[in-house]
Amino acid sequence: MAYREIYSAWKADPERFWLEAASAIDWTKAPERAYFDQGPAGEWFADATGNACWNAVDRHVAAGHGDRVAIIHDSPITGTIRKLSYAELQDRVASLAGALRARGVAKGDRVIIYMPMIPEALEAMLACARIGAVHSVVFGGFAAHELAVRIDDAKPRAIIAASCGLEPGRVVHYKPLLDRAIDEAAHKPDFCVILQREQEVAALIPGRDLDWHGFQAGVTPADCEPVEGNHPAYVLYTSGTTGQPKGVVRHTAGHMVALAWSMRHIYDIGAGDVFWAASDVGWVVGHSYICYGPLLVGATTIVFEGKPVGTPDAGTFWRMIAEHGVKSFFTAPTAIRAVRRDDPEGEHVRRHDLTGLRALFLAGERADPDTITWAERQLGVPVIDHWWQTETGWAIAANPLGVELLPVKKGSPSVPMPGYDVQVLDEAGHPVAPGTLGAIAIKLPLPPGTLPTLWNAEDRFHKAYLSHFPGYYETGDAGYVDEDGYLYIMARTDDVINVAGHRLSTGAMEEVLSAHPAVAECAVIGVADALKGQAPLGLLCLKKGVETAPETVVAEVVRMVRDQIGPVAAFKTACVVDRLPKTRSGKILRATMCKIADGEAFKMPATIDDPAILDEITVALARVGYPEARG
Ligand code: COA
Ligand code: AMP
Numbered sequence: 001m002a003y004r005e006i007y008s009a010w011k012a013d014p015e016r017f018w019l020e021a022a023s024a025i026d027w028t029k030a031p032e033r034a035y036f037d038q039g040p041a042g043e044w045f046a047d048a049t050g051n052a053c054w055n056a057v058d059r060h061v062a063a064g065h066g067d068r069v070a071i072i073h074d075s076p077i078t079g080t081i082r083k084l085s086y087a088e089l090q091d092r093v094a095s096l097a098g099a100l101r102a103r104g105v106a107k108g109d110r111v112i113i114y115m116p117m118i119p120e121a122l123e124a125m126l127a128c129a130r131i132g133a134v135h136s137v138v139f140g141g142f143a144a145h146e147l148a149v150r151i152d153d154a155k156p157r158a159i160i161a162a163s164c165g166l167e168p169g170r171v172v173h174y175k176p177l178l179d180r181a182i183d184e185a186a187h188k189p190d191f192c193v194i195l196q197r198e199q200e201v202a203a204l205i206p207g208r209d210l211d212w213h214g215f216q217a218g219v220t221p222a223d224c225e226p227v228e229g230n231h232p233a234y235v236l237y238t239s240g241t242t243g244q245p246k247g248v249v250r251h252t253a254g255h256m257v258a259l260a261w262s263m264r265h266i267y268d269i270g271a272g273d274v275f276w277a278a279s280d281v282g283w284v285v286g287h288s289y290i291c292y293g294p295l296l297v298g299a300t301t302i303v304f305e306g307k308p309v310g311t312p313d314a315g316t317f318w319r320m321i322a323e324h325g326v327k328s329f330f331t332a333p334t335a336i337r338a339v340r341r342d343d344p345e346g347e348h349v350r351r352h353d354l355t356g357l358r359a360l361f362l363a364g365e366r367a368d369p370d371t372i373t374w375a376e377r378q379l380g381v382p383v384i385d386h387w388w389q390t391e392t393g394w395a396i397a398a399n400p401l402g403v404e405l406l407p408v409k410k411g412s413p414s415v416p417m418p419g420y421d422v423q424v425l426d427e428a429g430h431p432v433a434p435g436t437l438g439a440i441a442i443k444l445p446l447p448p449g450t451l452p453t454l455w456n457a458e459d460r461f462h463k464a465y466l467s468h469f470p471g472y473y474e475t476g477d478a479g480y481v482d483e484d485g486y487l488y489i490m491a492r493t494d495d496v497i498n499v500a501g502h503r504l505s506t507g508a509m510e511e512v513l514s515a516h517p518a519v520a521e522c523a524v525i526g527v528a529d530a531l532k533g534q535a536p537l538g539l540l541c542l543k544k545g546v547e548t549a550p551e552t553v554v555a556e557v558v559r560m561v562r563d564q565i566g567p568v569a570a571f572k573t574a575c576v577v578d579r580l581p582k583t584r585s586g587k588i589l590r591a592t593m594c595k596i597a598d599g600e601a602f603k604m605p606a607t608i609d610d611p612a613i614l615d616e617i618t619v620a621l622a623r624v625g626y627p628e629a630r631g
Contacts, residue, residue, distance in 0.1 A: 001403065002403065002404050003400055003403050003404055003406060003415065006265070006400075006403055006418055007415075007416070007417075007418050009418075010418035010419060011418075011421075014034065014035065014419070015033070015034045015035060017034075017418060017419075018034035018035070018044065018045075018257065018419075018447070018448055019031065019033075019034050021257050021258075021260070021261045021448075022034070022045060022048070022253075022257045024257070024260040024261070024264075024296075024297075025050060025055055025253075025256045025257055025260060025296075026050065026054060026055055026059045027048050027049065027050040028049045028050050028051070028226035029047070029048055029049040029050070029226075030048060031045040031047055031048035031229060031253065032047055033045075033046075033047055034448070035445060036230075039230070039452050039453060040452065040453045040458050040461055040462065040466070041444060041445060041446065041452060041453065041461075041465075041466065041473070042444065042445035042446070042452070043229075043230045043251060043254075043452055044229065044230075044251065044253060044254035044257070044447075044448040044449075045229035045230075045253035045254060045257065045448065046228065046229050046230040046253075047229065048228070048229040048253050049226040049227060049228055049229065050226055050227070050229070050252070050253065050256070051129065051130065051132075051224035051225060051226050051227060051252075052126075052129040052233055052252055052255065052256055052292065052296075053093060053097075053126045053127075053129040053130035053224050054130075054224040055256055055296055056126060056129070056291075056292055056295035056296050057070070057086060057089050057090050057093060057126060057295060058090055058224060060086045060271075060295075060298045061086050061087050061090050065086055065271070065298060066085060066086050066087030066090070067085050067086075067087060068085060068086050068271075068272065068298065068300070069083050069084070069085055069086075069300045070084055070085060070086045070088075070089045070295060070300065070301070071083070071084040071089060071119045071122060071300070071301055071302075071303055072274075072300060072301075072302045072303070072324055073117075073118060073119045073302075073303045073305070074302060074303070074304055074305070074306070074320055074323075074324070075117070075118075075166075075304075075305035075306060076305070076306040076311040076312060076316055077166045077167075077168065077305050077306055077311055078166065078199070078305065082119070084119055086298075089119075089123070089126075091221070092123050093123050093126045093127050093130060094130065094221035094222055094223070095216045095219065095221050096123055096124065096127035096216060097126075097127035097128075097130040097131050097221070097222035098216070098219040098220050098221045098222040099193075099215050099216040099219045100127060100128070100131060100133065100158065100193075100222075101131050101222050102219045102220070103158065103190070103191060103210075103215070104157065104190065105128075105131065105133050105157050105158055106131070106132070106133070107131060107132030107133065107225060107227065107231075108132065108133070108134065108231075108232075109133050109134070109156070109157040109158075110133070110134045110135070110136055110154045110155060110156040110157065110235065111124070111128050111133050111134070111135050111136070111156055111157065111158045111159070111160060112135075112136050112137075112138060112147075112150065112151060112154060112156040112158075112159045112160070112189070113125060113128075113135055113136070113137045113138070113159075113160045113161075113281075114137075114138045114140065114147060114159060114160070114161040114162075114174060114177075114178060115137075115140070115160065115161060115162045115165075115174075115195070115281065116140050116162055116164070116165035116166065116172070116174075116305060117280060117281065117303050117304060117305040118162065118195075118197075118303065118305065119303055120162070120195050120212070121137070121162075121281045121303070122281065122290070122291045122295075122301075122303065124160045125137065125234070125281070125287075125291050125292075126291070126295075127222075128234075129233060129252075130222055130223075130224050130225065131222050131225050132225045132227045132231060133157075134154075134232045134233070134234055134235060135233075135234045135235075136150060136154045136156065136234060136235045136236065136237065136247070137234070137236065137281050137282050137286070137287065138150050138237070138282060139280060139282025139283060139566075139568065140165040140172060140174065140280070140282060141280075141282070141502075141566050141567055141568030142282075142565065142566040142568060143177065143562070143563055143564055143565055143566040143567075144177045144178075144180035144181040144184065145181070145184060145563075145564045145565070146245075146564070146565055146566055147177065147178065147181035148180075148181040148182075148184035148185040149185075149243075149244065149245065150237050150245065150247075151181060151182065151185040151187055151189070152185045152186055152187050153237070153244075153245075153247055153455065153456065154235055154247065154455065155187045156187075156189050157189060157190050158189050158190060158191055158192065158193065159178065159182075159189045159192045159193070160192070160193045160195075160212075161174050161175070161178050161192060161193070161194055161195070162174055162194070162195040162196075162197055163175050163194060163195065163196045163197050163199075163200045163201060163202035164197050164199055164200035164202070166199060166305060168307060168310050168311055171199060171200055173200065173202075174202070175194065175200075175202030175203070178192065179205070189208075191208055191209070191210055192205075192208055192209045192210065193209075193210050193211075193212055193215060194209050194210070194211060194212060195212040196211065196212070227252055228252075228253075229251065229252060229253030229254070230251045230252070230253070230452070231251065231252045232249050232250065232251060232252070232455075233250045233251065233252040233255050234249075234250050234287065235247045235248065235249055235250075235455045236248050236250070236284060236287060236390060238284070238389075238390035238391070238503060239496055239503045239504050239505035239508065240464065240494075240496070240505060240507075241494050241495045241496070241505060241507045242505065242507045242508065242511070243505070243507065243508040243511040243512075245505075245508075246454050246457070246460065246464065247454050247455030247456065247457065248284075248390050248391055248393075248451045248454065248455075249451055249452055249453050249454065249455050250287075250393055250449070250451065251452055253448070254447075254448030254449045254450070255292065255393065255448075255449050256292070256296060257448045257449065258393065258394050258419070258447060258448045258449025258450075259288055259292050259293040259296055259393075259394060259449060260293075260296045260297055262288075262293065262394045262395060262417075263275075263293045263294065263296065263297045263299070263402075264297065264402050265400050265402040265403050266386070266394075266395055266398050266400050266401060266402060266417070267289075267293075267328045267330070267359075267361065267401065267402060268327075268328060268358065268359070268401045268402035269294065269297060269299050269327065269328055269402075270297055270298070270299065271297060271298035271299060272298065272299065272300075273299045273300070273327045273328075274299065274300045274302070274324055274325045274326050274327055275289070275293075275294040275299050275300070275301055275302075275326070275327065275328050275330075276301070276302040276304070276320065276321070276324070276326045276328075276329050276330065277289035277290050277301075277302075277330040277331070278302075278304050278308070278317065278329070278330065278331040278335060279330070279331070279332070279364075279501075281303075283364075283390075283502075284388075284389075284390040284393060285330070285363070285364065287393070288393055288394055289301075289330055290302075290303060293394075300324075302320070302324060302326070304320065307338075308331070308335040308336075308338045308339050309338045309339060309341075309342045313342070313343075313348065314338075314339045314342035314343040314348050315343070315348030315349075315351060315352065317329070317331070317335075317339060318348055318349050318351070318352040318354060319352055321352065321354055321356070321357050322352035322353045322354060322356075325356050326356065326357060327356060327357065327358050328357075328358055328359050328361060328401075329357060329359070329360050329361065330360075330361040330362075330363070331360070331361075331362065332362065332363065332364040332365060332500065332501030333362050333364070333365055333366070333367040333368065333371050333501070333533065334364075334365065334500040334501050334531060334532055334533055335501070336360075336362070336371050336374070336375050337371055337530070337531050338531060340371065340374050340375075341531065346377075346378040349378045349379065354379060354380075354381075357379065357381055358381060358382075358401070359381050359382045359383070359384055359401050360375055360379055360381060360382070360383045360384065361384045361385075361386060362375075362383065362384065362385050362386070363385070363386050363387065363388060363395070363413075364498070364501030364502075365498040365500075365501050365533045365534075366411075366489060366490075366498075366533065367383075367385040367410075367411075367413075368411075369410035369411050372385065372408075372410045373410065382399070382401065382405055382408060383408070384398065384399045384401060384408070384414075385399075385410075385412070385413040385414070386398035386399070386413045386414070387413035387477075387487065387489050389475065389476075389477075390503065391450065391451045391465070391473075391475075392446070392449070392450045392451070393449045393450055393451070394417075394449050394450075395413075395417055396416065396417065396420045396422065396442065396475070397413045397414055397415055397416050397417065397420070397422065397487045398413060398414055398415075398417055399413075399414035399415070400417070409482075409484075409486050411488060412482070412486040412487060412488050413487060413489060414486055414487070415485055415486060415487070416485075416487065417447075418447070419446070419447025419448065420442050420446075420447060421442060421443035422440060422441075422442055422443075422481070422487060423440075423441050423442070423443060423472065424436065424437075424438040424439070424440055424441075424479065424480055424481055425438050425439050425440075425441050425469055425472070426438050426439075427439075429468075429469045429470070429472070432480075434480070434481050434482055434483050435480055435481075435482060435483070436480055437478060437479065437480050437490065438478065438479075438480065439468075439469070439474065439475075439477075439478055439493055440475045440477045440478060440479050440487070440489070441469045441472035441473060441474050441475060442472060442473045442475065443471065443472055444466075444471055444472060444473060446473050450473075476492055476493055476494050476496060477489050477490075477491070477492060477493065478490055478491050478492070478493050479491075495507045495590075497526030497534045497536060498526070498533055498534050499526070499529075499532050499533065499534050499535055499536065499568075499569070499570050500531075500532040500533065500570065501533070502568055502570075504536065504565075504568075504569055506523075506524040506525065506526060506536060506590075507524075508565060509524040509536055509538070509561055509565065509569060509571055510522055510523065510524050512557070512560050512561050512564050512565060513538055513540060513557050513560070513561070513574075515560070516540075516553065516556060516557050516560060517543075518542050518543055518546040518548050518553045519540050519541070519542060519543070519553070519557070520541045520542060520543040520544075521540075521541040521580060522538060522539060522540045522541065522580075523538070523539045523580055523588050523590055523593065524536050524537065524538050524539075524571075525537055525539070525590050525593050525594045525597065526594065527594060527597040527598055527626060528597075528598045532570065535570060535572070535573070536569065536570065536571045536573075537573050537574065537575075537597060537621075537624075537626070538554075538557060538571065538573070538574030538575070539574065539575060539577050539580060539593065539617070539620070540553060540554070540557065540574055540575070540576050540577070541576070541577060541578065541579060541580060542576060550576035553576065554574045554575070554576065557574055558571060558572060558573075558574065573624055573625075574624075575620045575621065575623060575624045576620070577616060577617060577620045578616060579610075579613050579616065580613070580617075581593065581608060581609075581610070581613040581614055581617060582608075582609050582613075583605065583607040583608060583609060584607055584608075584609050585607070589605055589608065592605055592608075592614065593617055593621075596614065596617055596618050596621055596626075596627075597621050597626040597627060598626075598627055599626075599627030599628075
């Protein structure tokens with residue numbers, strides 16, 4: 001069947017479409033219905049029961065494929081490669097799950113996972129799924145405060161962490177970060193499980209911290225516990241407009257059905273294939289396409305502890321693809337830009353046999369046509385941009401390689417996937433004509449696998465996603481559709497920025513900056529960056545009478561953002577200004593400042609209070625190198 005037929009089949013009978021898709025999953029009780037009009041925005045397969053770990057691991061072993069490779073861990077940072085078969089993975093996960101259960105972790109309890117890119121991170125996720133515990137993975141590049149905020153929101157019974165993470169040339173000391181976060185949080189976990197890595201052995205706190213191996217000794221391995229279709233599989237926090245992240249909830253059944261569908265129809269991956277998503281378990285890509293998606297279909301997944309460049313060079317991706325026989329590869333455009341910067345002529349590409357590679361998938365930020373063209377030319381395979389969000393868990397729009405490769409239009413993530421009725425709306429909520437820019441919204445209900453609500457924050461869920469355009473989910477992205485139905489994603493409509501494919505909140509950074517005693521007022525904007533897509537830039541107004549030198553305040557706020565949000569915020573530049581441009585009603589004109597920093601033409605906002613301030617901003621930005629600093 002071609003894409004159009006599949007999309008029409010879904011539209012004509014969504015129930016039938018999703019019940020058919022559900023047959024890819026092994027249920028304890030199969031769903032009789034797909035959609036349930038319940039919960040804040042509808043739920044999927046609520047009448048079914050099953051277990052995600054069974055589907056991702058045990059059933060492949062039961063089918064006689066226990067010796068197939070489930071996980072390849074390739075760490076150019078430590079110079080090691082390790083492979084785990086499905087049978088080994090099953091043993092390890094059952095043992096860990098048994099140990100968690102023996103310590104009182106039960107169905108519905110939350111478990112925070114704070115781990116680097118090692119197979120044990122996936123094992124921890126799957127062990128939770130095995131016993132119905134709800135995992136919440138926190139990205140290793142966040143600081144202790146961000147971890148503390150998540151501990152207080154998720155209220156975990158246990159935290160599973162590693163002693164350290166490894167960044168090129170730097171050991172990330174996870175344990176002190178964890179200890180600080182637990183000190184700061186009001187909620188305290190019952191216990192922590194620490195995986196000691198050989199690069200750093202952390203001091204354990206008696207009575208609270210347990211050794212990963214020691215606490216599993218002698219326990220009875222746990223079997224898979226069936227859970228209801230609408231049982232939360234996990235909570236994943238993502239940046240919103242404020243410093244309080246949003247806890248995106250994922251229900252078990254829809255998650256399994258949607259991911260299995262996407263593996264086959266979008267990525268063209270099935271049992272025995274090797275799939276590699278070069279992301280991190282702390283992001284949604286890691287949840288969907290390093291852990292669950294590939295394992296659900298019996299494929300081999302790769303856990304990569306390295307960077308696109310510098311570990312050891314810009315040939316790492318190509319070495320990995322050749323060595324492990326990767327069929328579909330998924331990364332962020334930033335990573336390809338970084339590789340291209342170091343190896344513009346693709347000399348590394350030619351040193352490796354990439355004949356097994358079928359396609360390169362890009363997501364996480366806008367894929368610029370120039371980067372796509374370079375990658376196509378170097379790799380000789382389709383380069384497929386696809387668009388999605390933490391909230392949706394899988395692609396809203398893509399070019400469905402497993403169905404048919406539609407003509408690629410560079411700059412567009414192609415067409416909506418079944419389940420997504422994507423509309424471009426004007427401010428009043430009316431659909432606009434093709435080619436006209438508007439807010440991108442999805443007609444409710446959202447498909448299986450997307451968020452049914454926010455963790456403990458139903459009101460916020462309504463306000464953030466459902467209230468602006470009644471009957472729709474508001475994506476927070478703006479763009480347009482062309483005459484052929486291809487989508488173009490142009491910008492965010494909120495205070496979220498995308499730095500190296502990492503989603504960050506300028507509002508959260510502003511909260512940190514405002515806490516500096518010398519800062520009276522501030523704004524953080526996302527400015528164009530040739531490598532990372534966007535970079536945060538701070539503008540600070542100091543309090544009257546402050547004697548601290550502006551450079552000192554700037555250095556201090558840079559350090560504060562790193563300490564409180566984390567190195568991943570990549571907040572490196574700020575400048576001091578006398579005043580910030582505002583509308584007459586007092587709203588800071590961030591978009592206008594972005595245009596000045598990016599060297600783009602802009603229209604003088606009609607509501608501006610004092611146009612002269614824009615000249616001052618232009619001078620201040622020039623002092624820190626903008627617009628030239630774009631790269
Ligand atoms: N744990 C601890 N620190 C981390 C981290 C982690 N898991 N991931 C990143 N950091 C740190 C980095 O060490 C860096 O710290 P520094 O300021 O001390 O150098 C900082 O966070 C910024 O990291 P990053 O944005 O990754 O920039 P970089 O300069 O280290 O590398 C690229 C640049 C382009 C190579 C890198 O951004 C990259 O690989 N991008 C692809 C991103 C991606 O796959 N995103 C997933 C979306 S699908
Ligand atoms: P995250 O939740 O971290 O996956 O970030 C989601 C946001 O990243 C989206 O709302 C978009 O703003 C942006 N994004 C992701 N993929 C794409 C893409 N293919 N093209 C343009 N923007 C994208």
